[in-house]
Amino acid sequence: MRVLLVEDDEMIGRSLKQALEGAGWSADWVRDGELAHSALGDGGYTCVLLDLGLPRQDGTEVLRRARERGDATPVLVLTARDGLDDRIHSLDLGADDYLLKPFEFRELLARMRAVVRRRDGAAHSLIGTAALQLDLTTREVAVNGVREALTAREFALLHALLERPGAILSREQLENRIYGWGDEVTSNAIDVLIHGMRRKLGADAIRNVRGLGWRVAA
Amino acid sequence: MTDAARRWWRPRSLRTQLLLWLVTLHVVAAVLTAWFSFLAYGNLVHNALDDQMRLVAESYAGNDPPKTPRAMDGEAAFSRGAFVVQLWSADGATLRASSWPALSVPLQPGSGFSDVHAEGPAHSRWRVFTAEPAPHADAPRVQVLQNEDYRHRRALRRALLEGLPIALLLPAALLVLWLIVSAASRSLRGVARDVASQDERRPTELSLARVPDEITPLVGAFNHLLSRVRSAFATQRRFVQDAAHELRTPMAAIGLQIENLRAHVPAGEATERFNQLEAGVTRAQHLIEQLLQLSRQDAPPSDAPGERVDIEALLRESLGQRMVLADARRIDVGFEGLAAAVVTAPPAELRSVFDNLIDNALRYAPEGGVVDVRLHRVDGQAVVDVLDNGPGIPPAELERVFDRFFRVPGAAAGGSGLGLAIARTAAERHGLRIELRNRDDGPGLRARVLLPT
Numbered sequence: 001m002r003v004l005l006v007e008d009d010e011m012i013g014r015s016l017k018q019a020l021e022g023a024g025w026s027a028d029w030v031r032d033g034e035l036a037h038s039a040l041g042d043g044g045y046t047c048v049l050l051d052l053g054l055p056r057q058d059g060t061e062v063l064r065r066a067r068e069r070g071d072a073t074p075v076l077v078l079t080a081r082d083g084l085d086d087r088i089h090s091l092d093l094g095a096d097d098y099l100l101k102p103f104e105f106r107e108l109l110a111r112m113r114a115v116v117r118r119r120d121g122a123a124h125s126l127i128g129t130a131a132l133q134l135d136l137t138t139r140e141v142a143v144n145g146v147r148e149a150l151t152a153r154e155f156a157l158l159h160a161l162l163e164r165p166g167a168i169l170s171r172e173q174l175e176n177r178i179y180g181w182g183d184e185v186t187s188n189a190i191d192v193l194i195h196g197m198r199r200k201l202g203a204d205a206i207r208n209v210r211g212l213g214w215r216v217a218a
Numbered sequence: 219m220t221d222a223a224r225r226w227w228r229p230r231s232l233r234t235q236l237l238l239w240l241v242t243l244h245v246v247a248a249v250l251t252a253w254f255s256f257l258a259y260g261n262l263v264h265n266a267l268d269d270q271m272r273l274v275a276e277s278y279a280g281n282d283p284p285k286t287p288r289a290m291d292g293e294a295a296f297s298r299g300a301f302v303v304q305l306w307s308a309d310g311a312t313l314r315a316s317s318w319p320a321l322s323v324p325l326q327p328g329s330g331f332s333d334v335h336a337e338g339p340a341h342s343r344w345r346v347f348t349a350e351p352a353p354h355a356d357a358p359r360v361q362v363l364q365n366e367d368y369r370h371r372r373a374l375r376r377a378l379l380e381g382l383p384i385a386l387l388l389p390a391a392l393l394v395l396w397l398i399v400s401a402a403s404r405s406l407r408g409v410a411r412d413v414a415s416q417d418e419r420r421p422t423e424l425s426l427a428r429v430p431d432e433i434t435p436l437v438g439a440f441n442h443l444l445s446r447v448r449s450a451f452a453t454q455r456r457f458v459q460d461a462a463h464e465l466r467t468p469m470a471a472i473g474l475q476i477e478n479l480r481a482h483v484p485a486g487e488a489t490e491r492f493n494q495l496e497a498g499v500t501r502a503q504h505l506i507e508q509l510l511q512l513s514r515q516d517a518p519p520s521d522a523p524g525e526r527v528d529i530e531a532l533l534r535e536s537l538g539q540r541m542v543l544a545d546a547r548r549i550d551v552g553f554e555g556l557a558a559a560v561v562t563a564p565p566a567e568l569r570s571v572f573d574n575l576i577d578n579a580l581r582y583a584p585e586g587g588v589v590d591v592r593l594h595r596v597d598g599q600a601v602v603d604v605l606d607n608g609p610g611i612p613p614a615e616l617e618r619v620f621d622r623f624f625r626v627p628g629a630a631a632g633g634s635g636l637g638l639a640i641a642r643t644a645a646e647r648h649g650l651r652i653e654l655r656n657r658d659d660g661p662g663l664r665a666r667v668l669l670p671t
Contacts, residue, residue: 009467015474022478053463080466081459102470102503105477168538209541210552210590212534217545 001046003112005029006036006062007078008054012101016049019105025112033057040066045073047112052079052090060093067094074115078103110165110218128162132205132216143201153178154200157193161206166218168209190214233399240395241388248384256377263373267299268331271347271362274301278360279349287317292339295321299368306359308351314358325361333366342367402430409437421447458513465506472499501634508636511570512622515643524648527568529559529602529669530593536572537591543580544589551580552590559593559600559669563648570644574637575604575652575665581633582608582663602667610656610663619654 003025007013013029020027028045030036033054040048040062052059063075077090080101087098096115099108110129117127125137133142139155140147150158160169160177169177171190178193179185194206194214206214229235278285287303294300295318305315310325321340326332326348334344343366351359405428412424421444429437476496483492537553544551561568579589583606590605611619611626618624620642623635638652645652649670657664 009471011471012467012474015471015478018478019474022481080463080470101466102473105474166538166541168534168541207541207545209537209544210550211555212537212551212553215538215541218542 001025001116002044003027004036004039004045004048004073006031006033006049006054006059007051008032009051012051023105023109031055033059033062036062037065040071040073041069043071043073047116048073048075049108049112050075050077050095052077052081052086060090063090063093063095072119074119076108076111076115078108106218114164127159129165129216129218132158132162132201134158134162141201143205148200153193154197157197161214161216165216168213168215170213173213233396233403236395236399237392240391244384244388244391248381248388251384252377252381255380256373259376259380260370260373263369263376267364267369268345268347271301271331271345271364274303275347275349275360275362278303278305278362279352279357286315290317292318292320294318295340296342296365296368299364299372302363304361304363306361308356308359310359321363323361323363325359345369402433405429406433409433413440416444454516458510461513462510465510469499469503469506473503505634505636508634508640511640512636512643515640515647524562524564526560526562527565529561529568529600530555532565532568533572533591533593533602536569536576540573540576540580543577547580547583548586549580549583550586550588552588554590554592554594556592556594557600559602561648561650561669567644567648568650571641571650571652571667572602572604574641575667578633578637579604579606579608579663579665582606582629584608599671600669602669604665604667605657605662607657607660607662610661611654613656616654620652 001024003020005013005017005020005027007016007029008031013031017027017029025046028039030039031054034056036048036050036054036059037057039045050059050063054062059077059079063077066073066075074096075094077095077098078101079086079090079098090098096118097111099111113127126133126135128134128141131144134140134155135142136159139150141150141155141158142148156178157174160174174190175185179189194208197206204217206216208214229238278287287305290300290302295302300317302316302318302321304313304317304321304323304325306312306325307314313319318340320338321336321344322338323334323336323340323344323346326334326346329348329350332346332348334346336342336344344363345366347362349360349362351357408428409424416422423441423444424437426434426437426441476492476499479492483489533553533555537551541551543549576589576591583589587607589607590603592603592605594601594603609629615624615626619626620638622639625633625635638654642652645667651668653666653668655664655666656662
């Protein structure tokens with residue numbers, strides 16, 4: 001998986017390239033907008049990490065020109081500007097996500113996976129976190145590398161929770177995802193299902209937030 | 219100068235000042251006009267009537283035999299100024315005939331004009347003309363008299379008539395002045411209203427449309443000041459944005475370098491020190507974010523518009539984003555939405571109120587502790603309670619915790635000391651109130667946000 005890193009700050013660029021390579025990505029690093037533009041023209045990137053304040057050509061301009069050309073490579077904007085306008089503007093121009101510096105590297109990786117998955121649709125069959133991975137084709141879960149089979153409802157539950165790791169899903173949201181229109185849903189159906197999953201995956205795998213719902217730790 | 223010390227002729231009100239001077243001027247003008255016309259006309263009347271008296275006297279003196287003066291009464295003498303004609307014997311001893319015998323003024327010794335004072339029923343001052351004795355000895359002496367008060371009254375009436383137009387003009391002038399001053403002060407009050415309704419962090423220029431020319435320099439100077447304030451605000455906002463960028467970039471790099479280092483740290487003491495370093499960096503990042511938030515609050519607000527924000531959804535989102543911190547400290551987080559509440563404000567500002575309170579609860583609750591967020595009604599008012607089971611705050615410090623950089627002595631968590639200051643400023647700006655108190659039902663703090671009704 002190749003990522004194009006567009007970052008003019010030496011310190012961030014070098015550290016980020018190192019960290020990405022440590023996480024198994026192969027990273028090309030360019031320092032200005034013109035170079036970013038021509039690198040994108042060559043194609044072949046799974047994902048682009050784009051800083052906005054760039055010499056020679058602003059990041060938003062790079063993004064605008066890429067989208068005009070019909071380039072659909074997922075773009076994640078990394079910036080230290082936190083004006084609401086900047087965020088809306090770059091999303092309007094076709095950025096897939098937006099992350100404010102400083103960020104947690106783990107969060108960056110999760111967002112990269114998310115934008116790539118969104119762009120690829122079903123082509124990527126593995127979703128989840130480092131500890132908990134769901135294989136969408138075989139419908140199996142891997143807990144710290146150990147594979148477990150899942151029932152249809154268990155799979156639907158994990159699929160919902162692992163689509164956006166860390167997000168809280170309410171009882172109602174989970175019921176809608178797991179049960180069909182005609183299904184008779186008892187009031188504690190979700191609790192029973194989650195109780196069973198915890199036995200299978202470990203007590204901490206699915207966490208409850210009282211009054212809000214359930215989540216898996218990102 | 220205090221109000222009491224002001225002299226009565228220099229009142230504070232422009233209107234009173236103008237009225238005072240205008241009335242004085244009109245009165246002086248009317249009096250002077252009357253006085254001068256009294257003098258001038260009095261002289262004129264005097265000379266004209268004297269001439270008439272002489273003519274009448276001469277016409278009587280020239281007649282031989284003398285004609286008898288026509289009889290008249292006192293009323294004619296006093297109020298119409300009729301001439302009283304007296305015919306005396308040539309030696310002046312006997313009054314042979316008089317048009318009004320009741321007037322007893324003797325024949326004056328000399329001839330010509332004189333003024334005399336009469337007693338009796340004709341008690342008054344009289345102007346007297348005594349004709350020269352005729353050349354032949356037995357011709358009667360003629361004396362003509364006219365009431366002096368009549369002359370005086372006539373001059374006075376004329377003088378008053380001259381002063382009357384000016385006196386009549388006074389109320390009209392006062393009315394016009396009143397209207398002009400009222401209009402001017404109305405437009406001044408309009409300007410004052412414009413000034414009062416300014417948003418101090420986003421001043422706009424005052425309109426010059428209704429301002430009288432005399433006040434225009436003042437309003438213009440004020441507008442100039444406003445534009446300087448505006449540009450100072452813009453500079454400040456730009457500085458805050460630049461500072462944000464300049465601070466965040468190296469912090470992001472340090473964070474990444476720490477991440478890169480993690481894999482190369484040998485187990486044991488080095489890992490422990492590495493963890494301390496990481497905690498320090500996290501704390502510095504947090505502090506920088508808080509400082510930026512604070513300086514954004516001091517800078518004029520962005521043009522983020524107020525929206526109708528559903529507080530329950532906002533709290534769910536805020537809690538959802540703080541679960542990483544909750545996980546790290548194994549905090550049991552709970553939420554109860556028992557009431558519906560909608561507040562009109564920029565969502566980001568409301569978030570900074572609740573984010574900071576929930577952050578604090580998650581930081582100060584003990585490891586493995588409990589934090590509850592409850593949206594409910596108390597005495598009919600919608601409130602949000604953020605409850606933790608941490609150490610609470612010593613009662614003496616409950617107010618001081620809102621001060622910038624104040625941290626409760628001995629507090630463990632690596633807070634910046636800015637969270638509550640930020641929360642309170644944002645809350646007050648949008649009509650929310652934050653109350654802190656220690657819980658009655660066990661250890662811990664209750665942060666209550668009273669939502670505007």
